[in-house]
Amino acid sequence: MVTLEELKDNCRQILKEGKVKYIIGYKRKNGQYMTVPAFLDRIEEVDHLVWDPSCIYNLVRYLRDEKMRKEKEKEPDTRPVGVIVKGCDSRAVNILIQENYITRDDVYIIGVSCEKSGIVDEKKLTKKFAGKDIRKLDFAGNGKIQVTCGTKNSVVPAEEILADRCIECTIPTPIVFDVLFGEKTDREVPDPFKTIKELESFDTTRKWEFWKEEMDKCIRCYACRSVCPMCYCDECVADSISLAVKPDTTAEEKAHKIRWVEKSPVISENFNYHLIRAMHLAGRCVDCGECDRVCPVDIPLRYLNRKMEKESLDHFGYTAGMEPEKPTLVSCFREDDPEEFIL
Amino acid sequence: MEKVLLKKDLNSWAGKLGSYDIYAPFKSGDVWGYELMENQAEITLDYPNTAIPPKKILFPQREVLFEFEATQEGGMEIREVLPDDTPKIIFGVRSCDARGLAKLGKISQGGIEDVYFTRRRNQTVIAGLACHNPPSPYCFCTSVGGSPHSLEGMDILMTDLGDAYYLESVTEEGVKLMGSAEGIVTDPDDKQKADKEKIHSDSEKKILLDISDMEKINEALSEIFDTGLWDRESLSCLRCGICTFSCPVCHCFDVNDEIIRTHPLKGKRVRTWDNCQFPDFTMHSSGHNPRSDKASRLRQRVMHKFRYFNENCEEFLCTGCGRCIEKCPVGIDIVEVLEKAKTYEK
Numbered sequence: 164m165v166t167l168e169e170l171k172d173n174c175r176q177i178l179k180e181g182k183v184k185y186i187i188g189y190k191r192k193n194g195q196y197m198t199v200p201a202f203l204d205r206i207e208e209v210d211h212l213v214w215d216p217s218c219i220y221n222l223v224r225y226l227r228d229e230k231m232r233k234e235k236e237k238e239p240d241t242r243p244v245g246v247i248v249k250g251c252d253s254r255a256v257n258i259l260i261q262e263n264y265i266t267r268d269d270v271y272i273i274g275v276s277c278e279k280s281g282i283v284d285e286k287k288l289t290k291k292f293a294g295k296d297i298r299k300l301d302f303a304g305n306g307k308i309q310v311t312c313g314t315k316n317s318v319v320p321a322e323e324i325l326a327d328r329c330i331e332c333t334i335p336t337p338i339v340f341d342v343l344f345g346e347k348t349d350r351e352v353p354d355p356f357k358t359i360k361e362l363e364s365f366d367t368t369r370k371w372e373f374w375k376e377e378m379d380k381c382i383r384c385y386a387c388r389s390v391c392p393m394c395y396c397d398e399c400v401a402d403s404i405s406l407a408v409k410p411d412t413t414a415e416e417k418a419h420k421i422r423w424v425e426k427s428p429v430i431s432e433n434f435n436y437h438l439i440r441a442m443h444l445a446g447r448c449v450d451c452g453e454c455d456r457v458c459p460v461d462i463p464l465r466y467l468n469r470k471m472e473k474e475s476l477d478h479f480g481y482t483a484g485m486e487p488e489k490p491t492l493v494s495c496f497r498e499d500d501p502e503e504f505i506l
Numbered sequence: 507m508e509k510v511l512l513k514k515d516l517n518s519w520a521g522k523l524g525s526y527d528i529y530a531p532f533k534s535g536d537v538w539g540y541e542l543m544e545n546q547a548e549i550t551l552d553y554p555n556t557a558i559p560p561k562k563i564l565f566p567q568r569e570v571l572f573e574f575e576a577t578q579e580g581g582m583e584i585r586e587v588l589p590d591d592t593p594k595i596i597f598g599v600r601s602c603d604a605r606g607l608a609k610l611g612k613i614s615q616g617g618i619e620d621v622y623f624t625r626r627r628n629q630t631v632i633a634g635l636a637c638h639n640p641p642s643p644y645c646f647c648t649s650v651g652g653s654p655h656s657l658e659g660m661d662i663l664m665t666d667l668g669d670a671y672y673l674e675s676v677t678e679e680g681v682k683l684m685g686s687a688e689g690i691v692t693d694p695d696d697k698q699k700a701d702k703e704k705i706h707s708d709s710e711k712k713i714l715l716d717i718s719d720m721e722k723i724n725e726a727l728s729e730i731f732d733t734g735l736w737d738r739e740s741l742s743c744l745r746c747g748i749c750t751f752s753c754p755v756c757h758c759f760d761v762n763d764e765i766i767r768t769h770p771l772k773g774k775r776v777r778t779w780d781n782c783q784f785p786d787f788t789m790h791s792s793g794h795n796p797r798s799d800k801a802s803r804l805r806q807r808v809m810h811k812f813r814y815f816n817e818n819c820e821e822f823l824c825t826g827c828g829r830c831i832e833k834c835p836v837g838i839d840i841v842e843v844l845e846k847a848k849t850y851e852k
Contacts, residue, residue: 390835403786
């Protein structure tokens with residue numbers, strides 16, 4: 164198991180040595196059992212660092228902010244940023260390296276293994292402990308989570324309150340790291356694609372009806388895109404204005420920018436946006452599940468991305484973020500690639 | 507006018523309101539929202555609060571302003587599109603959200619009248635619901651001039667007495683609507699009146715968040731415009747639109763042309779919700795962006811709500827519903843930011 168004190172000691176050490184600019188980790192939200200992202204640049208702040216099943220965030224997303232900040236500065240501090248990553252998050256770092264978005268030297272990776280557990284789905288947790296005053300969550304080892312309500316501790320099997328993605332996760336240990344806490348764990352999952360099994364069995368009409376209803380809910384707050392570590396484009400096709408406009412962009416270039424997706428939150432445009440996003444994540448999504456978690460209207464976005472992951476695996480034997488030195492799925496060609504779906 | 511309606515009769519009252527479009531809280535999956543009810547029997551007021559406030563009924567996320575079509579003579583024919591004038595009732599609106607609608611009403615009258623909003627508001631009756639318990643641990647209506655049973659923006663306020671609702675009319679429209687319940691409602695007795703008063707005063711004490719010295723917030727905010735507080739507090743911001751889209755008073759919008767056909771040109775001019783937290787919100791055509799970082803965008807959200815609007819209209823552009831805190835995917839808390847703003851040392 165990860166020992167929090169060891170993790171903290173390491174963080175204090177690297178801050179003290181000036182090895183990193185700051186560390187992105189987790190801290191408790193004011194008086195609550197859930198955490199929020201923490202940006203630690205002083206040694207004493209490390210006291211507040213937390214690692215428990217409430218660490219739901221994929222912090223790799225904040226490397227994009229760091230990159231943007233660095234690009235604006237005249238004399239940027241080029242030291243790496245420390246980031247705490249779970250198994251899935253570490254694969255996101257790998258993809259950013261693989262796609263030349265960052266280099267390995269930009270980041271000091273502090274890996275934490277989820278071992279046989281993972282992070283909670285707050286909805287499942289609050290349903291199971293409805294009316295109880297949840298104070299704290301802890302890993303209890305061996306696939307169990309301890310939930311402290313008031314002064315009472317209950318130990319429950321993790322899968323009762325884990326996020327679906329953690330239940331289906333086969334890679335709980337970080338793939339890439341500078342330092343690793345916790346044990347490297349192999350996890351047997353009987354059906355890693357269970358989530359989409361039922362949906363896959365629907366006929367086209369029923370699938371259409373299902374998604375039509377879901378897409379109708381979308382309010383286009385773009386939280387799914389904003390939280391995604393892979394959605395780092397300066398210019399997103401979903402925006403009607405290009406952020407890549409520079410002072411020397413000509414009026415003609417601006418006028419010729421095509422608006423692919425209307426701002427109106429109507430079914431056709433919502434579909435357009437979400438399908439573009441799903442396609443752009445094919446072979447890149449690491450199933451950190453953040454898009455699904457943040458959606459304020461509960462659109463099951465994981466279904467879309469999980470399906471693309473399954474396609475990548477079934478057709479090309481490719482799992483995203485495992486080998487950063489090899490080309491990405493969509494930028495390579497192998498002679499034995501299947502082509503039965505090419506018309 | 508004050509009346510008492512048995513809970514079991516709510517649906518039969520709604521049944522008498524056939525000429526109205528009835529909106530009420532409706533749960534889809536785990537998410538509550540206001541929906542147009544086709545079946546009165548499904549109306550329930552036993553709900554915490556909706557994810558998206560009722561502003562979406564009066565100020566829909568998408569509004570067609572007018573349609574245009576090129577004529578054979580080389581001109582352009584423009585056809586105004588106005589909201590249909592079916593009268594509406596919204597049941598179960600919480601006090602914070604009704605105050606939000608009242609604030610939107612004032613904004614819609616400022617400068618050029620927003621005819622789309624006004625038209626809808628004028629044909630809508632708000633039959634709101636007082637809170638027993640705060641629907642969210644993040645409620646702070648009492649800190650921003652409201653209360654769990656505020657009448658502002660209501661036409662009728664309903665208070666849950668257990669087996670019945672205590673109805674109070676606030677406006678003429680409210681009196682008219684309550685008149686339609688004649689025969690179903692009774693006059694309140696002294697006990698019911700006392701019960702209602704007690705529920706109201708108790709509910710105020712149950713609000714967990716309390717921001718002190720709100721009268722000094724304007725001054726505090728004016729002193730910290732150029733400080734590192736905003737950088738610090740916005741570090742985790744994702745630049746998504748949840749906080750403002752779920753806000754009962756945020757009202758910024760964008761206007762775009764949706765082209766149906768290019769030759770000859772035909773299309774619609776459409777207004778959609780926009781959002782000061784999106785990076786492209788303030789993007790100039792030159793490529794310059796005056797609010798190009800998260801810090802300046804968070805500052806704008808807080809300053810607009812608690813300083814600029816306060817200076818212009820002597821009230822906050824916030825009703826303390828707590829949605830932006832509860833829904834923020836990374837736990838940014840506007841109350842916490844205000845507390846820090848008050849004590850920030852430069």
